[in-house]
Amino acid sequence: xxxxxxxxxxxxxxxxxxxxxxxxxxxxxxxxxxxxxxxxxxxxxxxxxxxxxxxxxxxxxxxxxxxxxxxxxxxxxxxxxxxxxxxxxxxxxxxxxxxxxxxxxxxxxxxxxxxxxxxxxxxxxxxxxxxxxxxxxxxxxxxxxxxxxxxxxxxxxxxxxxxxxxxxxxxxxxxxxxxxxxxxxxxxxxxxxxxxxxxxxxxxxxxxxxxxxxxxxxxxxxxxxxxxxxxxxxxxxxxxxxxxxxxxxxxxxxxxxxxxxxxxxxxxxxxxxxxxxxxxxxxxxxxxxxxxxxxxxxxxxxxxxxxxxxxxxxxxxxxxxxxxxxxx
Amino acid sequence: xxxxxxxxxxxxxxxxxxxxxxxxxxxxxxxxxxxxxxxxxxxxxxxxxxxxxxxxxxxxxxxxxxxxxxxxxxxxxxxxxxxxxxxxxxxxxxxxxxxxxxxxxxxxxxxxxxxxxxxxxxxxxxxxxxxxxxxxxxxxxxxxxxxxxxxxxxxxxxxxxxxxxxxxxxxxxxxxxxxxxxxxxxxxxxxxxxxxxxxxxxxxxxxxxxxxxxxxxxxxxxxxxxxxxxxxxxxxxxxxxxxxxxxxxxxxxxxxxxxxxxxxxxxxxxxxxxxxxxxxxxxxxxxxxxxxxxxxxxxxxxxxxxxxxxxxxxxxxxxxxxxx
Numbered sequence: 335x336x337x338x339x340x341x342x343x344x345x346x347x348x349x350x351x352x353x354x355x356x357x358x359x360x361x362x363x364x365x366x367x368x369x370x371x372x373x374x375x376x377x378x379x380x381x382x383x384x385x386x387x388x389x390x391x392x393x394x395x396x397x398x399x400x401x402x403x404x405x406x407x408x409x410x411x412x413x414x415x416x417x418x419x420x421x422x423x424x425x426x427x428x429x430x431x432x433x434x435x436x437x438x439x440x441x442x443x444x445x446x447x448x449x450x451x452x453x454x455x456x457x458x459x460x461x462x463x464x465x466x467x468x469x470x471x472x473x474x475x476x477x478x479x480x481x482x483x484x485x486x487x488x489x490x491x492x493x494x495x496x497x498x499x500x501x502x503x504x505x506x507x508x509x510x511x512x513x514x515x516x517x518x519x520x521x522x523x524x525x526x527x528x529x530x531x532x533x534x535x536x537x538x539x540x541x542x543x544x545x546x547x548x549x550x551x552x553x554x555x556x557x558x559x560x561x562x563x564x565x566x567x568x569x570x571x572x573x574x575x576x577x578x579x580x581x582x583x584x585x586x587x588x589x590x591x592x593x594x595x596x597x598x599x600x601x602x603x604x605x606x607x608x609x610x611x612x613x614x615x616x617x618x619x620x621x622x623x624x625x626x627x628x629x630x631x632x633x634x635x636x637x638x639x640x641x642x643x644x645x646x647x648x649x650x651x652x653x654x655x656x657x658x659x660x661x662x
Numbered sequence: 663x664x665x666x667x668x669x670x671x672x673x674x675x676x677x678x679x680x681x682x683x684x685x686x687x688x689x690x691x692x693x694x695x696x697x698x699x700x701x702x703x704x705x706x707x708x709x710x711x712x713x714x715x716x717x718x719x720x721x722x723x724x725x726x727x728x729x730x731x732x733x734x735x736x737x738x739x740x741x742x743x744x745x746x747x748x749x750x751x752x753x754x755x756x757x758x759x760x761x762x763x764x765x766x767x768x769x770x771x772x773x774x775x776x777x778x779x780x781x782x783x784x785x786x787x788x789x790x791x792x793x794x795x796x797x798x799x800x801x802x803x804x805x806x807x808x809x810x811x812x813x814x815x816x817x818x819x820x821x822x823x824x825x826x827x828x829x830x831x832x833x834x835x836x837x838x839x840x841x842x843x844x845x846x847x848x849x850x851x852x853x854x855x856x857x858x859x860x861x862x863x864x865x866x867x868x869x870x871x872x873x874x875x876x877x878x879x880x881x882x883x884x885x886x887x888x889x890x891x892x893x894x895x896x897x898x899x900x901x902x903x904x905x906x907x908x909x910x911x912x913x914x915x916x917x918x919x920x921x922x923x924x925x926x927x928x929x930x931x932x933x934x935x936x937x938x939x940x941x942x943x944x945x946x947x948x949x950x951x952x953x954x955x956x957x958x959x960x961x962x963x964x965x966x967x968x969x970x971x972x973x974x975x976x977x978x979x980x981x982x983x984x985x986x
Contacts, residue, residue: 387847388818497935527705528874529918532931539928554847557877561920561929584922598852600877601922602904611852 345414346515346548347399347433348375352408354394367623368394370572371408376516379542381549383559383580385595386569389620392552395569396518399550400435401426413515431461434509438521440501444493450504451489457512476507479544481537499530506537516548523558535562556599560584565653568592571618571628573644578654588656591629627658635660667835667868668694668717668755673730675709675716682940686712686725688892691967694836699862699869701883701900703876703915707936709892710872711760714840717870718757719747735835753783756829758822760841765825766813772824773809780831798827801861803853819850826854830861838870855882877919880904885973888912891937891947894967898974908976910952946979954980 354369369391376382384392397403399410401421410417412432421429437443444453454473458464464472477485480503493501502522509517519538523531539562541547553559559566560580567577568591576589587593597611618628627633630640640659647655648662675687686709694700702710715721717732719739732739734755739747759765767775776795780786786794796806802823813821822842829837839858843851859882862869873879879886880900887897888911896909907913914932934951937943945961946952952960959979967977 387849499935528876529705529915529932530935532918532920532929533933535920536928536930556848557920557922560922561926581926594849596922598849599922600875600881602877602880603921604923610856611849 343380344378345375346378346380346412347550348411348414349373349395349399350409350411352395352398352410353406354391354398354403355406364621366620368572368620369398369405370623370628372569372572372574374567374574374577376548376550378515378548379546380565381538381542381551381563383551383553383563383566384569385553385556385559385566387554389571390569391572392569393520396435396520396550396552400433400518401429402435427461431512432515433518434512434514434516435518435520436502436505436509436522439525440498440505441493441525443505444501446493449490449492450496450501453504454508454511457508461512463512472511473507476511477504479510479541480504480507481533482507497530498526499534502526502534503537506534506541510541510545510547513545514547516550518550518552520552521554522551524553524555531558532561538562556584556595557601568595571620571623573628573657575627575629575658576654576656577647578651578656582651582654586651588650588654588661589629589658590633590635590660594632664695664697666693667696667698667735668870669731669733670713670717671731671733673713673716673732674728675712675721676726676728677712677722678724678726679940684940685943686892686939687716688943690730690889690892690894692887692894692897694868694870696835697862697866697868698885699859699871699883701879701886702870702872702889703874703879703886704889705874705936707939708889710889711840713889714757714838714870714872717838718751718755720757749783752779752829752834753832754834755836755838756832756834757838757840758825758829758842760844766821768813770812771809772811772813772816776809776824776828776831779828783832794831795827798831801830802827802857819846819854822846822854823857826858830865830867833865834867836868836870838872840872841874842871844873844875851878876915888915891943892939893947893977894975895948895978896974896976897967898976902971902974906974908970908974908981909948909978910954910980911948914951914953946977956980 350373352369352372356366356368358364358366372395384395386392394403398405417429444450451473454476455469458469458472473489474485477488482488482500482503523534526534538549551563563580565578566580566583567574568589570591576583576592583592587596594611597609624630626641627644630636637659645657645659645662647657650656650661671691673687673690677684677686690713704710716727727740777791780791799806804820804823808816843854871883880903883900886900886903887894890911896912907916917929918931920929932951937947945963946965949955949961956979965977965979965982967975968982969975970981
């Protein structure tokens with residue numbers, strides 16, 4: 335078993351050329367190109383961090399994978415089985431049993447009218463995992479695994495009686511009871527206090543080790559991504575611009591956008607005078623995506639060809655790929 | 663030695679919620695010098711925003727300042743009438759709120775909103791006004807063509823810049839910024855902070871910068887105060903605080919940030935959560951979560967804020983014993 339872990343990476347989820355176009359407006363119809371041809375895979379027991387600014391389409395990717403949105407085009411494979419566009423109710427239920435989501439806002443993702451036990455009980459009932467007394471045992475175990483100890487004390491509390499960190503733990507417990515293969519975590523720590531963030535990330539790391547769960551960890555915090563993930567994908571304006579092992583992407587960022595992100599992130603450990611950054615901060619207009627590289631208008635190294643087309647991924651290191659003409 | 667522009671002494675603020683009194687700020691004293699970048703950091707609910715609101719006297723009606731003094735330029739703000747305060751706001755001190763990008767009026771042009779602010783406080787001619795606004799926009803790097811725009815046509819970062827331009831419109835001596843960049847992306851955050859810092863050096867105003875992001879704060883501010891449960895537990899020049907944090911809470915906070923560079927290692931946050939401020943706190947408020955607490959001392963006696971080394975203050979019995 336161990337050998338297999340080391341030598342053969344088992345792909346849990348693979349997406350190919352995922353795109354999503356939203357149509358908005360009544361009279362003057364507009365199209366918003368939120369996700370433009372994204373491909374990646376997540377292996378078993380692996381955390382892939384999807385890093386990008388707001389509006390870069392990170393959450394849309396997660397929602398497509400969770401099948402809360404239908405992709406405009408592209409394919410999703412779960413354990414190398416393609417998931418068809420149309421699923422019966424039963425198939426969808428089976429799919430969601432493998433893939434669960436944790437949301438950003440722990441304050442609005444629990445029903446305030448019910449004790450938190452209810453949130454964890456629902457998936458068990460919907461998926462008919464257990465009956466009667468067993469349900470309580472499962473809930474208790476999930477609570478304890480998520481650090482809500484003593485479980486009996488927490489189970490009957492209402493969301494407003496819990497702190498933000500505790501609520502996020504309940505959300506993780508809710509995702510956990512189904513024993514999913516993959517958890518989509520959409521900025522699970524960004525609404526929490528700094529002193530609690532690490533504990534939630536540590537909980538997710540422990541669950542990865544003990545339960546073998548993989549994660550898609552969505553964040554805008556490069557340091558947090560570096561802490562938790564095995565691989566990092568940098569997303570900008572609906573495209574992945576760079577993907578690779580976390581340490582390579584952080585220590586030796588290849589794409590100019592990744593370099594900019596790294597410069598902008600606070601890092602007091604490297605001396606207290608921050609580097610100066612100069613950039614025009616025009617956010618890309620997603621209704622008119624440029625033909626070439628979406629980062630070209632802000633890029634200090636932009637060449638004429640960058641405005642015409644965006645290159646394919648180029649291998650720049652072990653498992654490290656970047657989409658930039660600099661490396662061609 | 664530069665002059666103190668703002669002096670807060672023994673400030674205590676209480677919120678009345680139902681029949682409970684919640685002490686949000688407890689006996690806080692500090693001063694801000696002219697041109698200083700003063701940072702206040704702490705978790706949510708530690709009273710940092712209440713502190714900012716009490717300085718400009720914009721507390722909600724259920725809040726009450728129980729005791730203390732807020733001296734701004736030799737005037738006690740707590741003794742001034744509402745009318746005098748109105749005169750002073752924007753002109754002498756201004757504030758940028760956390761979600762101030764949402765505080766722009768959606769049905770008014772950007773230009774008109776800035777005009778309003780300036781006209782109320784000064785009798786500039788229309789020509790000068792135009793010049794002034796163009797200058798303000800160049801300060802914060804927005805093209806003047808956006809003066810004619812409505813707020814929804816601007817991105818979040820640009821709206822926040824407009825608000826900062828407004829806050830600087832009348833050359834205030836003090837600008838209070840309550841998490842001005844928390845809702846923004848890292849790159850825009852960094853660019854705006856750079857701009858604020860450059861403007862401060864150029865125009866010479868002081869900044870009180872409130873945030874929960876300590877790693878950001880130690881990079882940009884001159885002095886940092888750490889608040890916990892309504893009190894300042896440590897105050898020091900930011901470099902000193904980063905190299906030599908003393909209070910166990912500060913140390914815990916520092917360790918809660920994963921670093922971007924260097925080796926990856928498992929770290930921990932601070933276990934537990936802040937105390938219930940509606941109850942009377944006896945002894946040190948951090949007692950329950952403190953890894954180095956002294957039973958029989960810390961839970962009985964509240965540690966005073968004392969100076970350990972030059973300009974480095976800490977409120978913790980671990981150090982007060984040593985100095986005795």
